[in-house]
Amino acid sequence: MTKTDFDVIVIGGGPAGATAAERLACSGTKVLLVDKEGRIKPCGGAIPSIAMRDFDIAASQIKARVKRARMTGPSGNQVGMEIGDIGYVGMVDREEFDPYLRERAALAGADRLKATFKSLTYNQDGTVTINLAGDHDSETLTTKLVIGADGANSQVRKTVFGPKKKPPYVFAYHEIVESPQDSDPASFEPARCEVIYDRKVSPDFYGWVFPHGGQTSIGVGSAVKGHDLKDATKLLRDRFKLSDVKTVRCEGAPLPLKPMRRWDNRKNVVLIGDAAGVVAPSSGEGIYYAMHTGDLAAQEAKAFLETGSARHLGAIRKRFMKGHGRVFFVLGLLQYFWYGSDKRREQFVNMCKDPDIQRLTWESYLNKKLVRKDPMAHIRVAIKDMGQLLGLAGR
Template sequence: MFDVVVVGGGPAGATASLDLVNSGHKVAMLDRESRIKPCGGAIPPRLMADFAITDDQLVAKVNTARMISPTGRHVDIPIENGFVGMVDRKDFDPFLRARAVAAGAHAVTGTFVRIQRDEDGTQVIYREKASGETRSLKTRLIIGADGARSRVGRAEVSGGDTIPYVLAYHEIIKAPPKSAVYDPVRCDVIYDGAISPDFYGWIFPHGDSASVGMGTEVASVDLKQATAALRAAAGLADCETLRREGAPIPLKPLDRWDNGRDVVLAGDAAGVVAPSSGEGIYYAMVGGRVAATACAACLESGRARDLRLARSLFMKEHKMVFRVLGSMQNAYYRSDERRERFVSLCHDIDVQRLTFEAYMNKKLVRARPMAHLKIGLKNLAHLTGLVATTRT
């Protein structure tokens, strides 16, 4: 009998497993393994501090972000007083799982099938990878951390079967030498309707390799063709392709993360990917932590309603950031004309500083009210077309 079975061993599931075993609970972590999620791999310093991630897990440290407009104009934003860490999910996720197992989590390799409740209690039914046989894990609670199309969420949580998402696709390529178009310490973000009509494309350095990809909610877009166009435009078409990966990325946190009984969701399964930026690793790990906290409270009290703590704790700290980023995406991702103005707005030094302070610390910066007022007025001017787009 386990206290908690965690379905999924990505950043959310591995974090939940680690926190639960560290608090004295018996945990099984069920994961398919061998699956690598497409991901730019950016993590902020706050993640490294909050979740004890050391520099040896990084494949690069980025000190500049380049925002590129539909017409090819760009603005380089220096990352002051810090850096953006880059990880490769093929190595980072196994590291997180191994850390949880070393702490005491029971690793199970297989595919989730269903949750079964009968006179013997609650069981997670799964198909074992090695044998292909159907087996079960008896448990008191379940954390669904099995991705944007969560099978746990679809079966158990209201709204889990209708979560909106974009499809993301990237290619890991052999990194070219540093040049005028590629810098191993710079992230490029491409806002161009020809690449993605409603999201963006990216080129993120990973040391000896780089992630080149894009995302969109528009079903008619050919993701591989769009990525090929992005590589060609960036002079990366001839670089060796090492891996190709695709997966859905959720667009909005679910209104409810638990089933009021014995299941709570975490990470992509709960929809916690930041609007506008698509950032997910930090929020997945926070989601895993609050899910573990909620399960620990429920196990202690015996009250199923304590599972609601997961969502309430997350939203208490991050709701406003998600709201602001969602508003920005709705305002600027609607057309190339709007994207052009967004990149123009990024020339502003106040925008640059406050944006990266918020990114690094994962909270809205309230220390400079006049800067916020200036940004609000500039934002309005750009949206209404009262100012011309800035030229580089």
């Protein structure tokens, strides 16, 4: 048996990788967390109530507590969606949040290394040797299991599955700006998220203005080649009277919108988080889902180390899809149909006026489950949906 340096090596220190490393370290596993650091993922920064509960997020990381959202349709029609007394959306700043999660992993006992994954080699005894590049030198380490949590452009995924195996993407760009101190509530409110459905902003996704306390994320997502995301972001800044506030930083990256069919190589490598495509269609939400896959990966990795059975690696995806596959399917249909044209976007925004839709949307979002406790509400929503569809078909 080849001597291993670590039981598990986690590549990538974002929410997925840092959570996996922390949970593994807490269980007594010898784990290394590898992250190149210095890069901030473009992200609106929203996390639901369940994330704060399940992962014990420090209150200091919540930069704003959002209690409402406002949807804007192509015509300029705006619809407010109040959360009410069931909770709030916590807003984090990824510049602080990701290092906080990595530090938690270190405090739990995980080793850390600032480096970039380059390649891996499978050994005959079932172990894996990985090659890393640091700031000044390279390093070779051997492990029983590799967890690839290195984002949408995952080098681990490319190495294991080839460059053509990847989930569908939209491209996201945002600008972090200083939140205005004195603003017109009609344009900007620090406890309100803005979601904009407009072809000029995004022909196939949406734009956003998400407050983070002292800073605000203004951005756009789209998969349409040639659509200028920077120009669209400028349009949003002008529209919400944020043109003159100071820009702190600008970031862009692909955003995967569908879980891959396979996350593991059936031997000793498994993908989680963005590397596995775990970002919700329609909303683009990924932080909670990334952390959840990190938690599942830690549980199944522990079982893999104890039994040597690779079926535990396949169980990570199976468990995730059992819990969230239906939500992802519904959100995928929503994006495919309602984002398809400005006419449909306008109808979609109008639907959001309905109190049943608002309540079911917020309860499902905050708790990450399709709400079943009020079947009549679902029936009423289905009837209203059908009315909207028939209205569209008749035009």
